[in-house]
Amino acid sequence: MAQIQTSEAQTTKEYFPINSLVDVVRARRRGLEIAQEMGFPLAEATKIAVVISELGRNIERYVGQGAITVTAHLGREKYIMIVAQDQGAGIANVDRVLEGGYSTSGGLGLGVSGSKRLMDKFDVQSIAGVGTTIKAIKMLR
Amino acid sequence: MRSFEPSELGETLETFTVVQKLEDLLLVSVPRDMTDNDVLKLRQQVLRDIRRYDSRWVLLDFSLVDICDSFFGRFIHSTAQMAKLMGADVIVAGLQDAVIETMVELGMTLPNIHAVLDLDDALALSREYKTREQAEAEGSIEPADLSRADGESKDWDAFADSPLSDWTEV
């Protein structure tokens, strides 16, 4: 685990390559642990783990490989940041994806819009033919 | 009693009994971190056993599950739909508080699926229905009002779809 210490903040990062569903399970399990270690109550840590699960699944299903990074930021501002990256075809209509509601049929929109609702800050950057980066932050109060 | 095959997690779930029969219920202890393949195998197992035991109910016990995502919601729905076609209703039990909070936030409210606290309550529910269904078949009460978990009434067609063994001989 890479530990970056500055005079102000302590930041710990964990990197999870995503090549299979087993990797997704591993990442979300560890994510749950990290969140709890940071001090998030169980319900909030669960939400964080679910976001990792959703984003990880999307990578596995639509691109096949990618990575998820979980950063615990414990400086004056305390928060956890999840970054999901892949080098796939990209998301055509980011806005529509973010609006998607829950339904039994599933699909890309479901996981991403749900994840947005569970976190405090959410950002999707996607370039056709290049890849997608999704960043999500949850503040620790 | 059937055992579950090893999952792709690389850890052998050594004869961890996941699916068991109890009265007219099929008890399923949903394991914690299932991959999509695990889920498919589990569902196949469940459907096979519904037929084998002529189960009226499938109890999905989620006491071991602490992370639920939209896939998990789809698993419950698809299992419920498939079981229904075979005449069995799904009851969900043991959902942890943190899991419920997340589900509700995601809008994953599992409509049309019974939810109870644990196995005891699931058994109580199944016995209650059995009494009522028997009374109806005997003609001692009106057939209309078999209310479902979320307040909607079960319709006659659905009742008619249940396996022949549930109908009393006239």
Add this chain to the structure above:
Amino acid sequence: MKDARKTKSQLVEDLVEARSRIAELEALAEEALLDQRLLLALLDDVPDKVYFKDVESRFIRASRSTAEAHGLSDPAEVVGKTDFDLFTEEHARPAFEDEQEVIRTGQPVFKEEKETWLDGRETWASTIKLPLHDREGKIIGTLGISRDVTDQKRIEAESLELQQEVVDAQQRAIQELSTPVIPVLEGVIIMPLIGSIDTLRARDIMRKLLTGIREQRAKVVILDVTGVPIVDSGVAAHLNKTIQAARLKGARTIVVGISDAVAETIVDLGLDWSGIETLSDLQTGLRVALQGMGFDLVRSGE
């Protein structure tokens, strides 16, 4: 003295005058020396930092304490330097600007400032800067007096933190009291809601409710909203989520205590409460709940 030759009496007058002049000058010199000694004593011993700067904010004279604060043994070493030589830009820049303002306006500047040292340290100082005038009244620089208040600031911050902790603890206590779960007979619990419901409170309510259902093995929850003054779409959404959560935990929820105003709001906002069971008041709710569990309320002695 036009005439080279003077009378004896004139010479005596001149001499007396000269002596008196010398005495005057000696007295002035004594005074000046005394002043100088007093100034030196001040600059040597004063614990606060005292310093004189010119119009370009260079040190002209500084107290020993000023020199020592910067690790210099001799105050003379400070002469000619500016704050930019002694502090990082973060502190030096505003300090310089303050002095320039004093010189420009002739008005003193009094403030509490954070000093950022070259070795990375940070301290707090309470500083006053005054204009320095020459005999004609023209401003020729500044006089500064700076007192270290780092400790006071730390104590202040700690005290504020402590206050905040007390307030937080009180808040939690209030929350505990305002969201009780009251067990009634056999698997029926009542949760009276009082006050406004924001997102944070809604989350707390949901958690308390789920815990209550689990601990009491409740099958029916009576949610009494008589004490909730405002039910807007936000509150309605929160209540909805709570009811859904209760259901997933195996309990049915009956909402009681909806006032006419609230009923109007719900319909006006177009909120769909068709799936939510509501009854007029707590008494009715309780009776219905118990009957649903198979109980019959009969008055004894009849």
